[in-house]
Amino acid sequence: MTTFARNRDPLLWDALSHMRKRDVNDPARELSMFKRLFSPTYLNDAGSGNPEAVMKIVSTGMGRQSLAQLTAYIARSAEYMEDEEPLALEDETGQLIDGKAMEKSIVDEWVEDFEPLASYKEQLWKLELKNKLEFERAKLQYEGTDEKRIREINLALKREKVTDENGEEVNFHFHAPKDLTHIILSVGGDGHNIKHATEATRRFLRDNFEAQGYRYMFVAHDDTDNLHFHVIVKNKNIIDGKRLQFDKADLFTLRHDFAYHLKQMGIKRVATLRRDRIITLKSIKAQKEELFERHEIFKEKYAEQRPINVHKYREQVHKKAERLKRITERELKYSKLTPTRASELRQQLAEIKAFEKKAKMETKHISPTDPQVTTKQLQNEAKRLRSKDPAKSRRQRKHMQKYLKHFETEVNEAIRHFKIVQKRAGIDTTKHIKQLKEIKKSLGLGVGVGLKLRI
Template sequence: MSQTLESLDRLLRGPVRWRKGSPILDDKRRRASLAEDLRTVARITARTPEVMVRISGKAKGGKHVEDHLRYITRNGDLTAEDESGRLVMGRRMVKETAAAWMEGSALNRRSNSRDTVNIILSMPPGTDRDKLLSAARQFGREIFGAEHSYLLVRHDDTDHPHCHLTVRSLGFSGRRLNPKRDDLQAWRVVFAAACRQQGIAAEATPRRTRGVVRKPKKQAVLHADKAKRSTVQKSKVREALKAVTDPAAGLQAPDRRAVEQQAQTRADWSRVANELSQAKTSAGQELARQIRSFLAHMPARETERMQLQKQLRQHLQQQKELHDAKPERTL
């Protein structure tokens, strides 16, 4: 059982140093923790919609801050709310908010410091927009309300319900907001919990837990690809072509790690499913079947670079076959 718990902990919380036999929790707390973990497993393997929490950009300087607040409020036409619940309506209040945020902004400011962190909170089409706003409001209060000023606005101009949350970087205590990658995942977990409290089915699962190998493209790269001016994509194609034409080239270290990580993820899910399949309850056995179905539909062990190399190999093979199929010319 300890190996299964280790697998479960690794799936839900990432790699940990597991000390077998260590009484980390008393029996009652351990059972409660395990029950909550199994509820999380049920949501993940049922493919509950994943929340999106994305840092969309930053603003530097008074003009940029005001321009961004005018953008998210559609030049004051949309009503925003701040960390205290005060409604901000119209161009004048938007302008006053931007000016208030810039007062004392030189405190702890470096040449490259940002004055805002711009966040988008989103859920798939069909999500109740009013409930999403309530969840976003709860998220803002919980994560930033005690330390930072912010404005929250809901946008209804796309199929994907989403809210813009612009946070003043300089906190009330004088510390500046500087989010890291781990912070984003922690924010996703809090936002997903807020969504569930509002009756929205939501989860915040790391990519590795879902066996996702390919990383999402950054917004700038997506826009460049769409406009067919992406130097990044051209560079990737050149790199892939060099790899497929080099007989000695093998998997690059990042690709090898990604493949090995998914193999570990698959092994962990299989171990949890095997343990549950031996449960005396029908609920445990049903969850085991759900996990196995989840495993069966897990993405391929293939990074973007590996996929591009495979496509190039197929293209080169087709070109060779076409060339070999042409009849030889005779004089």
């Protein structure tokens, strides 16, 4: 059994009162992640292409401030949401929490059972820093401004590290049991009724959390194209005092049950792993065809004697082919119990490997038929670089150094190709090789950073 399942009280969970009679013998009612590929219903869902029901653990939190901020955010009653109409939350008993007074009351009630402050007093600054970052992110996301700062905050919260004024990293990882968990349940797709979706969510939460002794409150957000529900769960079980925990198998089982409840309310949703979906195989085929098509375009450009950056093309082909191989191998690993799908994946993998080998052979010694075209292009680029104004900031200098390194690689690639052409085809490219070496010398390439560009 999984971590979440171990926390269940068998006297409650196994009671027939918590399982509708019509559901007891339904094989789709509960599905194990490890036995999913033996289920005909699951395999049919994986190939159906129906919208997916999503369950996502957004964050965990500790203390009054974290709960108050999160409650205000999902209820649209935060101080920066003055133009919004506040939403009423609903708890596990069905009671509506409407207005700031009731929100404060429920926060006070939950906090009484939170982890004592004395247990993490020395780490309190970390909690305050995390709450500050989460508040700033929520405000910026609501206002829809400063996407760069939002990305910075997301990265900091993910790594649990920030950079201080002295440029040093500060770790604010928190070592203490968490008091609450923020979950998003997404219905996805279209053609659904919000009342039916809310009832399905209510039943799902009641069966999987309230029946096991976990308190929660939830609310629907339909202000975007994707109807979703925010859920705040109090981690401490009111029956046995155990903490709420999840693992991947738990999330799979819960998501499957959420999809089941949606189906019961007439909203057709499935819950499958991405690696099991037929759409993944279609995506692999589409990306492979795109790679093949790009290679044909490259060969056409070469035949027409256009200037070609062979080094850059080779690098891109290698990256894309390697990525596709990794994806296909991973999908194949999880598709051994479905012979037809496994056979198709093996075929795709063989084609990708054959293409990569062929592309390497075709581009290994390739060079434009007329070396003068490439030489002229590189000379023009070198002239442009020499005429640039001096860099005015550290950031500009860094970018210029990076570009110079790339440009040096291009010149070296051209020199190497011309030498191969001279050796194998008997075409005299000495003049062009000399011109390319002069380009390197004029820019100071190959001798450190190369600073005749005043960077």
